[in-house]
Amino acid sequence: GQQLNQSPQSMFIQEGEDVSMNCTSSSIFNTWLWYKQDPGEGPVLLIALYKAGELTSNGRLTAQFGITRKDSFLNISASIPSDVGIYFCAGHRAGTALIFGKGTTLSVSS
Amino acid sequence: GAVVSQHPSWVICKSGTSVKIECRSLDFQATTMFWYRQFPKQSLMLMATSNEGSKATYEQGVEKDKFLINHASLTLSTLTVTSAHPEDSSFYICSARYGSGFMETDTQYFGPGTRLTVL
Numbered sequence: 001g002q003q004l005n006q007s008p009q010s011m012f013i014q015e016g017e018d019v020s021m022n023c024t025s026s027s028i029f030n031t032w033l034w035y036k037q038d039p040g041e042g043p044v045l046l047i048a049l050y051k052a053g054e055l056t057s058n059g060r061l062t063a064q065f066g067i068t069r070k071d072s073f074l075n076i077s078a079s080i081p082s083d084v085g086i087y088f089c090a091g092h093r094a095g096t097a098l099i100f101g102k103g104t105t106l107s108v109s110s
Numbered sequence: 111g112a113v114v115s116q117h118p119s120w121v122i123c124k125s126g127t128s129v130k131i132e133c134r135s136l137d138f139q140a141t142t143m144f145w146y147r148q149f150p151k152q153s154l155m156l157m158a159t160s161n162e163g164s165k166a167t168y169e170q171g172v173e174k175d176k177f178l179i180n181h182a183s184l185t186l187s188t189l190t191v192t193s194a195h196p197e198d199s200s201f202y203i204c205s206a207r208y209g210s211g212f213m214e215t216d217t218q219y220f221g222p223g224t225r226l227t228v229l
Binding site for chain 2: 003031033035040041042043044045048088090092094097098100101102103105
């Protein structure tokens with residue numbers, strides 16, 4: 001099935017650094033969602049975006065819904081060791097299942 | 111927030127046996143649930159969409175006779191892997207849709223996953 005283009009595939013950063021990852025699509029979505037998955041667990045919803053241009057924060061996380069409806073980014077500020085995991089973007093259109101990106105694996109060294 | 115549970119969290123079975131995995135939405139009703147399969151270091155692969163009171167919709171390439179899905183109530187969907195074989199070993203994750211599916215504010219919440227190992 002269709003997948004979103006998510007980049008980077010992996011990141012290795014130092015504790016305290018900021019992180020940015022993004023997703024792009026060739027088609028429009030009505031909703032963008034960002035999830036985090038820890039090893040052996042299911043994805044946990046971090047941020048949901050419902051309007052083009054919307055900028056939403058959740059603690060140290062900030063995400064934006066692209067104005068074209070075809071992209072979204074997620075920023076993590078001042079990373080900490082517990083930020084380690086796989087981050088997935090997902091796009092949604094009415095009446096359909098979520099379409100996922102391939103994930104960004106984040107490693108944080110202290 | 112919305113909570114989705116899965117049971118069991120892990121299961122080991124012999125080749126040829128059947129395994130049932132339960133997915134429950136604990137604090138909301140979900141007319142639609144989804145079943146995903148995930149291989150190591152890969153994204154989630156949608157297997158099927160489960161609608162309460164009707165037959166599941168399977169994605170292309172997913173054997174409906176092998177992966178039986180039942181969505182008998184608004185809070186419970188089950189996935190039964192029939193005649194399991196080692197190649198069915200994987201991480202199975204369910205999710206439940208909060209909302210009708212046709213609203214901008216619809217969101218999917220995921221269960222913690224079930225690790226299936228077939229010997």
